[in-house]
Amino acid sequence: MQACTNRLCFACDSAFSSPVIDVAAVYNKRLFKMRLLALLLLWSSALGLSAQTTTVPTKPLTLEAALERASSANLDLLLSQEEVEQAKATVGSARSALLPNITGEATQSRSQSYFKLNDQIQGSAITNSFSALLQARLAVFDYNAWSDYSNAKLGVRVAEAQLEETVQDIWQQIAQTYLLHLRNQRQLDVIEAAIQRDQTLLDQAKERVDAGVASSLDLNRAEVQLATSQFQRLEQRNAAYESELTLKRLLNLPLGQPVELVDPKLTEAQPVSYNDTEMQQILDQRASMRQARLNIERSENSLRSARGERIPDVTLSGNYGTSGDQIDDDNEVWAVQLGVSVPIWEGGRISSQALQARSELRQSQLQMQQTAQQIGVDFRLAVDQLNTAREQVQIARRRVELSRNELDLARTSFEEGVADNSELTDAQANLADAEDQLVQAEYSYNLARLNLARVRGHVQELVGR
Template sequence: MHPKYLFLGAAVLFAQAFPSAAQLTAQPLVSGPTTQQQIPSTGVALTLEEAVAKALAANAGLRATALDVAIAEGARSQAGLFRNPEVSFVREGTQRGTRTQTVQLSQVLELGGKRSARINLAERERSLAVGNLSVARTDLRAEVTAAYFDALSAQERVQIAQVSLDVASKASFAAERRVAAGRVSPVEQDRSAVALSTARLELSQAQSELSIALLTLAAYWGETVAVSRPLVAPGLDLAPVPSLNELQQRLDSSPQMRRARLQVEREEAQVGVDRSQRIPDVTLIVGSKKDDQIGRSQTVLGVSVPLPLFNRNQGSLQASLSRAEKARTELEAERLRLNQSLASAYQRTQLYREQVRTMRDDVLPRAQRVFDAAVTGFEAGKFSFLDVLDAQRTLLQIRTQYIQTQFDRYRAAADLGRFLDADSTPNNRIAP
């Protein structure tokens, strides 16, 4: 049997896995042992949008952050309540004829705007809780996107490893036949056996990485078993992203910057609370005193005012002023950090965009031409079977790199999405 038929069969298998990589149509005349690929294949494909929606709806960490908003709302309701009045009863003496009894009602009147300061602080804390929730949603969306493409990349690597293993299996089977027929040296059989073992190891590693990636992805919406549905890559958009200057201008409306500003407002509200504590409260007292000895009742009126001689809340006020200054400093530091992170993510996005374009338009076609030339040369007797396998292996490796670069592009776009207000301006998200 001519060896070119065997190789043409292997090439067909490669073409079926990657239609854009080869257009050979010959059918294999001899087949060897193959293995079945271990990738999710049940049910409808899980899209990126569905994965993000499932995580936003069921992620335990996000639910916990959302509960902070409910906690802050309860604190806001409590902050607006007035102080409760107090009722006291005092009896002086134990003998019926000489004792006196006093019943009085006291009410604390808060001065210095304490109640309004508490309400303002509680409202700022609620706004800060909402800001934390917005940041958590943005981070979760980016993390799920990265995990989705990690799993999708692992799924593609399994498919490529499966193709490589099938080709190596056919090559090993052909080598055994040729050695048995005495056409080639047994060394060729050993080489093909080494290639087959290596392909099996690569497939096993790829399957293990896929299982881990699918389990990691499912954990984002609270499942303890790996995703069983296949993943599908969205369409690749190589259109230029907005300029870096435009993204930097939109940075002030990012969830991270809003949260930093809300933290400043919260600390300034705490300053107002501590400043209001310098003014002492007044306690009004009204009651009735009955003297059993003379059988007469008297009205009791009084006012109680603390004397701020030692404690004027000066320590707490100084601490809150320092915390407010710290929050303003952290706001500037956060702005610098976000600008640096944004520039880094932007450069990565541009780099991967150009890499994808170059590999798609130049590297892959060249590798395909080398592979085709190796097949033609093999048919003409100019190249050995190992030369063709080497060209095919190179094409597979480039295909793997191309897929990885595509997903790096998606992840970089997801990182850019961290700095945009995806909740209020969904149309301004960076397209991958």
């Protein structure tokens, strides 16, 4: 039988094929099968990859929505809320020392005893006993317990004031990061526009060099300008990506979720000035000042509590129940006790605690003065920075107008052949720098408004909430 000469014939692999085996044909058929299998694997992988890379729709995020989300999503804020809950639980624990403590106790026992006579065991006896008692204890007068309860209630108010300050701090941080990311995106747009102008200038330089009306220096100058702008674009992309990740972390958003920010279009504020009346209103309204005053009140309570260690404590206790040999015996038993505890000698502990409490009181008073001074400094700086930033925005806008006029004049001179592209290159660079400065000035202005709102204790007023 003659062997099949077709090396791609799959019939040759059957049991009825010729015993003469063509090694090359077998090898080629196996190679064909392997290639077909690899092609199928690549095709299935491509389908799976396309299914996994489904684009996530971008959700617009306003500044007001970002601040609202912080209350339920920011991890630092959630931690501060738990501190308030812990302070409330401390109040319940302190109050329990002023209320009756009642416990129930039931005991059933069985014992065997032996009795001797002349060192000889004469017999034994088995006894049973059962008792069921309700035991109660009440602090009729405990000065320290009352002080602890009062301090615990003050602790809740302190924690709530601290939470209010934390909310303002987190809102400020979120708003600052939001504005920062908007600035980074706008600066990236400025660079993209500059690259388009640089690319147009480069194309013109190539055409003029090819036409023999410009030198290679013009071409090299345009290429350098384009490369500089492209390098700045890479740096700005990294800055925008970093600010985007920071904002997502603050809002507890998935890091891979696209976010589109909405420019809040903040209205321009009127010039502000420092005055003592508003300063006093800020001191009266700020949660940090309220917290400082509460800390002074807690320190005063602690000092009174330390001195009250010498006051006697009066305790009432008692029990009531049944007792007998068996569980069904009904023998009534009860007891009532009234106790008085008076410290006579405690080794100087009370005096030391009073000295410590007095020092903590002075410390709280100094901290309140320090807080008031810091608020005063922050208020003066915020007012000055806002007025300065407002003027800087006006100057930056004027510079952009002048730079655009300069670019138009330089382009006209270049197109008419009066000058080479050096003036046009400089004019484009000046315009890009002026637009970038305007973006930075507007960001600084919004940031100054944010800082002033934070000093006043109302960050939400930035978005009209």
